[in-house]
Amino acid sequence: MADNITPNIQDYLKTIYGLTSNGEEASTTALAARLGIAPASVTGMLQKLASLTPPLVIYRKHQGAALTPEGEKAALEVIRRHRLLEAWLVESLGYSWDAVHEEACKLEHVISEEFETRIAAALGHPVRDPHGDPIPSADLVMPSTNDIPLTSLREGEKAVVRRVGCKDAPLLRHLEGLGLVPGAGVTALAHSPFDGNLTLQVAGRPPAVVGPAICSQIFIERL
Amino acid sequence: MADNITPNIQDYLKTIYGLTSNGEEASTTALAARLGIAPASVTGMLQKLASLTPPLVIYRKHQGAALTPEGEKAALEVIRRHRLLEAWLVESLGYSWDAVHEEACKLEHVISEEFETRIAAALGHPVRDPHGDPIPSADLVMPSTNDIPLTSLREGEKAVVRRVGCKDAPLLRHLEGLGLVPGAGVTALAHSPFDGNLTLQVAGRPPAVVGPAICSQIFIERL
C-alpha cells in the first residue's frame, strides 16, 4: 500500500515535519524554499501525497499541508535514520559535525532496516545526534526535550548547550571554534537589550560576544 | 562533462565491466538478463551511453557494447566503492557475507569521496572484499590475481580458496557451512570425470562432495 514512498517523497515528509513540529506553517512557499524547488512543483506533489491511499498529508488549496499519522510515521522513520547516520558517521568514521548532514541526506534513503538496527546498537541507542537533535526511537516516538533558545538566557544565568539547530557547515565550524557544542556549559555575562548580543562564558574559554542570529540557533537547558 | 553519470548508468557500466572482464560479450540480451530489464531498454541506454561526450561505451548495432577508457574509469570507481562497502559492512557492522551485496548495491551510488576514503583507511586499504573479489586501488587499477577455477583441481592437489564468484545469499550461506570461504585450505580427494563432482577435504572439516555448479563459482590458488 504505502510502500511507494520514494526518496523524493521522504524529503517532502521530512520537510513538512520539520516545519510543523516547529510551529511553522507547511505552506507551498515555505516547502519550496526549504526543498530548493519551485512552488508550483510543491503544489503538484502535495496534491499527489494527499491523494495516495492512505494519504500521507492533509492538503487543502491555499492552506498548506499537514502530515497524516501515516505521513508522520514515514517522516519519523527517515528522521531517525538521518540522525542515527549522523551520529554514526561521527562516532565510527571520524567525520566532523559539519560534514555529516550532507552525507546523511543521501544515505537516509537507501539504508536497510538491518543497517539502521546495527548502527543503532553499535551506538548504544543514542537519544541525540551530534547537533543535539533528538533521535526518534525504534518505534518512532520522538523524545521530548526541555530545550529553550539561548536568546532567553540572561545575565548571571548558567546553562548547558543541548542543541544546535543549523546545518550550515561554515557556521558549525565557527561554533565549534567557540566551544558552543552540545554538552558545553555556558554562563551569560551580559545581555544587550538593544542588539540582542549576549556575552557568554563558555567553560574553559575566554568570554565571547554572540549575536542573536547565532543565539537563536542554539538551544540550552538552564541549570 | 561526464558528471551526468546517474546511478542507473553506473549499474550499466558496472555490468558491462563484469561481463567483458570475464571474457563474455556485453550483448544486449546478456545485459538485460543481468540488469533484470527488457532488452529493448538496454538498446536505448547503450545508444545513449555511446552518444555522450565523452562516450562511455563503444556501441555498434547488433554488436554489443564495450567500455571506453572513460566508461571503464567510472565502472572501476563504482566497483571500488561496492567492494570497499562490502568489506566494511562485514568488518565494522558485523554483517554476514551473504547480506552485504544487496546493501552495497544501494550505498555505492550515494557515498561521497570522503566516505570512500575514510572506510578505505579504516579497513587498511584492503585488496579483496569478503568474497575475495579484488578491490580497485584509489587510482582505479584493478589488482591482478592468479585465481583459477576450483573445477581445475585434481586428485591429491592442494589449494587455497581465493574467491567466491556468486552473490546468491542462500548459496553463500551453504558455502560458509562447508567452510568454502576465502583463505580456506582445500585438498582434492577425488574427481569424477563423468559428473564433474569433486570430493574435497576442507581444512578441519569432514570431506564433502561438491558438484560443478558450485565448483565453477569458486576460485583458488594452487599450492
Add this chain to the structure above:
DNA sequence: AAAATAATTTAGGCATACCTAAATTATTAT
C-alpha cells in the same frame, strides 16, 4: 471597496528510464 501585491495553482513541457509490441537483422537448421 477597489487596487495592488503576494501566494498559490493550473497548464503545458522536459528529462530519465522503464515498458510492450512490431519490425528488422543475424544465425542456424534443413
Add this chain to the structure above:
DNA sequence: ATAATAATTTAGGTATGCCTAAATTATTTT
C-alpha cells in the same frame, strides 16, 4: 538457398518529478 529461430532495434507509451508562464485566489494597502 530457404525457412525457422534467435537476437536486436524501433516505435509508441508510462511514471516520476522537475520546470516556466499564465491564471487564479488571498491578503494588504489606500
